[in-house]
Amino acid sequence: MTLGPQRRRRRMLRRLAELDRLDARSASVDSSPWRPPSQAMYAVPPVARRRRLTLLPLVVTVGVTAGLLWVRTAATDQIDHVASLIPVSDARPPLAADATLARLAPQPISPGGSSGFTFMMENDLGAAAYDPCRPLHLVVNGEAAPAGADTILRDALAMVAPAAGLHVVVDGPTDERAQEKRPVVDRGRYGNRWSPALIAWTTPASDPRLDGATAGIGGSQAMTDATGRLRNVTGMVHLDGPDFTQMLTRPEGRTEAVAVVAHELVHLFGLGHVEDDGQLMGARYEGQAGLGDGDRRGLARLAAAPCARGV
């Protein structure tokens, strides 16, 4: 069914409102009223009242920008990315053994141009980003992977990780399956550390958010560090294996597959959608094969975060 723009917008806003409430609950914040949506961003106000470490007014905007999903051009109001905040009261693992005091990959250069970008989550000190001074660890569940999945992931990482100034390490395979709610620390599986980000080739049966036209979903969970900055500490990219298998039968399928995985990885890193189909983070897939200037500027902003402290 193709929905008209007005109706689609109403449905999208409703959907966003639902997600915002979910996010507020998952962050264990209080139930004070939140502001109605302005564009696609929200203010989630209650966190500041619970914090003791800083006097900074902390307004966290959580980007659950709706997307017309990527992959198929058919109009849909499905969401392909989510971000959430881990409450500061939650126990956190000790400082990662491989955290350093200097960035591990060169700071990317922010290009000229005028295209925009959005963040998945931000506060007054900046956007939620991964620590550039420690490796970003990934594990891969290939249960429903299409043929050639490893090189698709490799090529997608080569496209976006340098632009994000991140040193990404693929630790290897995991038997952890995709699920909507994932433990941020899984001592039995990964030891006493933040769970590595999970790249899961899966199916809509495991993650119903992949139903319909959604071929991938990506995002991260953030925590406030000792300086008040939001730090992404773990995340996931769930990829609809059967969708990719079908995609790869088309002549341009592999280029598209790499672009979709790259798009979801950029959600994992911390960028949301823009209404610009010339950008990889455009809400619709219109044949983008690589990063645009807005994508690069957004990733460079994420990469500018100083080394993390206290997470």
Ligand SMILES: [Zn+2]
């Ligand atoms: Zn997206």
